[in-house]
Amino acid sequence: MRELSYAEALRECLRQTMTADERVFMIGEDIGIYGGAFGVSAGLLAEFGKERIIDTPISEAGLAGACIGAALTGMRPVGEIQFMDFVALSMEQIVLQAAKIRFMFGGKATVPMVLRMPGGSGTGAAAQHSESLENWFVHVPGLKVVMPSNAYDAKGLLRAAIYDDNPVIFVEHKLLYRTKADVPEEPYEVPLGKSxxxxxxxxxxxxxxxxxxxxxxxxxxxxxxxxxxxxxxxxxxxxxxxxxxxxxxxxxxxxxxxxxxxxxxxxxxxxxxxxxxxxxxxxxxxxxxxxxxxxxxxxxxxxxxxxxxxxxxxxxxxxxxxxxxxxx
Amino acid sequence: MSNKESTMADLTKEELLGMYRQMHRIRAFEMAVYDGVQRGVIAGGPHLYVGEEAVAVGVCTTLRPMDYITSTHRGHGHLIAKGGQLKPMMAEILGKATGYCKGKGGSMHIADLNLGILGANGIVGGGLPTAVGAALSSKLKQGGWVVASFFGDGAANTGSFHESLNLAAAWKLPVIFVCENNTFAMFTPMEWTTAIKDLSARAAAYGMVGTTVDGNDVLAVYRAAVEARERALAGEGPTLLECKTYRFLGHYVGDPEDYRKPGEVEMHKKNDPLPRFEKVLIEAGMINKELMQQMMAETRQEAKEALEFALSSPDPDPSELTMDVRRPFKPLGDLERVSYIVEEGVG
The missing domain is CATH 3.40.50.920 (Rossmann fold)
Incomplete structure (x- = not known):
């Protein structure tokens, strides 16, 4: 079977999902021309244009909130937080808004959004670019938290996360982006909540x-x-x-x-x-x-x-x- | 800013009387909530909109059902002006199963996406980023809706305000940022915390149009909102519309209100938006004392019935507690092309 890296597998999922579904778009810092801090969205700007690969200013709260508003009104946004550490700037929107909206509104709204973020150390980037903060989100009712460990799961879990009707925190690992695995070409889902x-x-x-x-x-x-x-x-x-x-x-x-x-x-x-x-x-x-x-x-x-x-x-x-x- | 009233703009008599009734409806509803707190049947110290009715009604009169709003902790007025029904609103404020959110949200989280209400909000400044996202959807889907985001002078000093205004301006999104400057951020007068007088001046920093209007003049608010809406629909981007108003009651019901200057409330009550609008309507020969009394009585009756409805409604079943936390997994028709153009409804 064909091998892909973890980053390539994520990109293939994004490309396939965006091609098939106009509700899906990407939003984040430097995801366009630069292709994202770890290259996950490299080339997608040329393919999908600025309308669907949206570069934001350095506004982590604003971009998380934009995902919420778009999700509430029928889209399926995939936000990228450049380094997981920076999600600290988005916490109000994620924890006090996205996670609770469905419950607070008595089940009358869905917030189908994914926030991708690379966590983890090992790159020499020091204390503000290396954290593993996933358990912050585990403690919040209403969220789902996904952590793929290999390229195959990365592709399938991301698709499942995009099609989940809840806010999903999708934690990637910087040192895994270049690791390879057999990855089928056709789209597939790895279900959320399955060990x-x-x-x-x-x-x-x-x-x-x-x-x-x-x-x-x-x-x-x-x-x-x-x-x-x-x-x-x-x-x-x-x-x-x-x-x-x-x-x-x-x-x-x-x-x-x-x-x-x-x-x-x-x-x-x-x-x-x-x-x-x-x-x-x-x-x-x-x-x-x-x-x-x-x-x-x-x-x-x-x-x-x-x-x-x-x-x-x-x-x-x-x-x-x-x-x-x-x-x- | 002067207290000179605006002209009637392009509004018909029916529309003008509708606005007048809506302002009374908000006031009557809020006073019923106030009474409910005094009687001990409403908990949680709700934040009332009395004195600010002209802002919600002036802005929402320009909106269609497909347009969205985001609201605040002081949201009852916005929700009623956008079409919210008094009974499920009051039931929600009493935490009843018949409320808009089945009693799980309360006063600060009332929402109805079918009415374009993306929710009241317990976090000051919390709704602005959501408004940007809903406007981004409008652009991506070519949906044609605008989003009015209500917030106060307190929210104008949050980071969310800055990020949201910048994003909306950079992307020329159809948002009307409606700043209700009621002079207090919770219990602190604005002049203690903010070096400028007109918050609309901040619009220049983001490259958008900023306007300050007399927020107690419903027609002035309406006219400014019409212009903002036209800019939004023409693809010319957002507007920061500052409406200067005043909160007649405390931050919440029960607030000791020590932060007000002596005589301040009395002075502002002379500028009450309801009598001001009445004066305009009387001078135009559209309303007389009799019709006014009738509308007041009718809206009070509606509010009273809403409270009775809420009081006689059941509490949510305890089994509801763990419902609606997450939406259960539903299998999808895999791999078929999904288009938002054909999608029905919202959310």
Whole structure:
């Protein structure tokens, strides 16, 4: 099958969806001639024109609000926040408006909008261009939060997000844009709210999100050489969370580890752990349920410090080994 | 700005009397809400529009059903002027199942997309970006509608105001930014927080037309809104229309109102938009005392009936609590060409 990068897969989804559906348009900072900070919309301006690939001024609140108004009046906007960090400037519109409008209006309105935003560290861009803020949105009723970990899911999840009738926060990862996977040419949807078992194993369940799925896959190869078989689950949509496959897996393996890049304190991993220990899987646990996540510190500029601020493959290997070998 | 009344513009007698009735309807509704708070049947300290009726009626008289508005925390007047019905409005304010939002929104979130009402709003300045988006839709779909975005002098000092006016001007969107300058941002007089007197001066910074009108003169508001609307429909972009008015009641019902200067309310009550419009209509021979009394009585009766309707309506069922948070997934007719041209309705 044909390989595409994560960025190319997103672009193909956008191109196909916009070609087929006049309600879909893109809006964001430098998405036109520049093609977006990470090149996702490269070439789309020439194809669709300025009316549908809309460059905004540096107005994160304004562009999020423009998506809301357009969505309320029949469009399906796809907004791009250039770096996830900048979504802090859009929070009023997302949290106090978009997320609540349907409920506040008694179910009489829909807000079918997607806000795409690249999160994550690893590019040397320091503390204001490297954050992983997804859990801010998990805590807000009315939103959905999607985190594709590979090019195939990126294309299918984006289509599902565009056709969802709710505001969707679509969190991409900067280091994944160039990673490749087999991606079918025809349009397809990966449904929101469906976890995926990425690798089967019997000794330990690892729930990982976004780039941590890739790092966990590498860790699992190393662990397999030590006869430790890891089962990896990628929730893909962290809100709503499809926890049943996670609980089933923990019942099978008796051990669980959650890995994400965002800061551990108050992070999404706490929710996953809570759902595991509150379920029937509790009776099957043979070890404490653990989390491996970002340190409670801003992302530093220095590359060595940056590397150690978030989980790396060797950290996952160490933690998994310790869990399976009775180190806790 | 003077208190000299505008001419009748192009309005027919029927339209003028309709505007007059609408202003009374808003006043009667707000006073019924006020009474409801005093009687203890309405909670939440609603924000009343008494004294500002000429702005909503002057602007909304220029709008068609297909046009949209965004409103504010002080939104009852805008909603009534855009066609909102008193019974479901009052029921919403009482949190009843028969309200516009099934009792889930309350006074600050009343909406009806079928009437072009994109919602009142509990966040000062929160509705302006939505208005820009709805106007962007109008442009993309060639829908032909305009969007009137109501907000106050307080909102004019938010970041959303700046971003929204700039976007709408840059893209020449059909928006009428209606600034209701009632001289107070919540409990703080504008001169304490703002170095300019006329907020419409800010329009120049965005490259749009800015106008200040006497917001208690319904015909002056109407005439300025007509011009703004014509500019919007001609593709000449947005207008910042500042309407100078005054809030007769507190920020909310129960506000101690310590921030007012002595005699200030009494002075402004001499400039009440309702008697001013009455005077014009009487001088034009369109209305007499009898007809005035009749309209006042009828609108008071409507408001009273709305309150009775709300009081006799049921509370929402507890099962409603978790409904309407998100729209459930519905499968789509995949891959077929979807066109917004043939799409029905809104939303």
């Amino acid at each position: 995926k078992i990425v690798r089967e194993g019997s000794d330990l369940t690892i729930v990982a999100t976004s780039i941590m799925v890739q790092r966990t896959l590498q860790a699992a190869e190393q662990l397999a050489q030590e006869n430790i078989e890891v089962e990896i689950i990628d929730p893909r949509t962290i809100k709503p969370l499809d926890s049943a496959p996670i609980i089933d897996s923990v019942k099978k393996t008796g051990r669980a580890l959650v890995v994400h890049e965002a800061v551990k304190m108050g992070g999404f991993g706490g929710e996953v752990v809570s759902q595991i220990v509150a379920s029937e899987a509790f009776d099957y646990l043979e070890a404490p349920v653990r989390r491996l996540a970002g340190l409670d510190t801003p992302i530093p500029y220095n590359r060595t410090l940056e590397y150690h601020a978030v989980p790396q493959v060797e950290n996952i290997v160490d933690e998994a080994r310790k869990l399976v070998q009775g180190g806790y």
